[in-house]
Amino acid sequence: MSGRIITIAQQKGGSGKTTLAAHLAVALSQQSVFGSLARVALLDCDPQGSLGEWFEAREASLGEDATGLSFRTASGWGARREARSLVRDYNFVVIDTPPKSDVESRPAIEVADLVVVPVQPTPIDLWATRPTLEMIAKEGTSCLLVINRAQSRAALTHDMGAAIEALGHPAARTRLGNRVGFAASMGRGLTVLEAEPGSKGAAEIEALATELRDYLAN
Template structure:
């Protein structure tokens, strides 16, 4: 299986990019493929460094040899170069990008096999997603919208889901609920897959990771 690069991008801050990047990386590392050693690398291109802090907490919790992941940082055009280098040796490279900066995000979008765009189901988030989608379209990269922090019983969620799909970009069938456990697990350098493996949230992430793999043909 050839390696794949997945970039998490959203110019609007607070969309849950870093949490999604960490959870997807762990989910990929846990999903077994017969005859394949699933190796996953994280690439942090956000100067804020939240993903790096999470990974350091992960090392403190699990030990340097127990993280199950590799971690690198890069910025600007260096992200493209680093991602291409990593994907030679890893099954998946998951890239976290900064908000509000198309200059910093563009190389990571250009190099991706798939760009995942998390969107909270509110009108403001929907409007704020358009510049990100326009930037992705200019690079000609495939993208998939993921509804994040959804209230399962809220009418607005269904309404916004329909509106998001109307943007003309593919939307993932799997949606992530508004669950405290996602953020709470990050403080220990872990994910919901590890702190609450039998939970609905863990099942949602697992379903999304499996859907992304199917989308990429892996």
């Protein structure tokens, strides 16, 4: 498989976008490509810099040479150029985009092989996702919705899942639960894969990473 660019985009704040970007990057880096572990780069386009803070904490926790990832920052149209440069040397480039900004997000969406849109299963999140989907449609980029922070036993989750699929964009089979481990691990510069290996959260992220790879391959 040649290099692929995965952009995480959602104009609504608080969707778990940065947490998803970090977790997917680590999950992909633990998978094999042609017999070797995948080379993965993170590209942070969000001026808030939360992903950068996580990566610095990761370097402090694991050591600068043991993060398993490369990290870059870019903004605006520079994101497209940086992503195209990185994908020459990496199997996967995962881009985190800012909320509430068409101008900053559009280049990262345009350059992507796949845009992943995290959506919490609530009516407000569903309504707020429409502008993001419209922007992605204008760029003609493939898109996959990911239901995030789902309460598995809540009827609302099932209803919203059906409503999200009715938006006309494919939704990932894998749903991410509303688990404390995702956010807690981020504070240590880690992911749930490393902080809680074998947990339900870790299994969900591993399954989602595999599903995204299969989606890109097909």
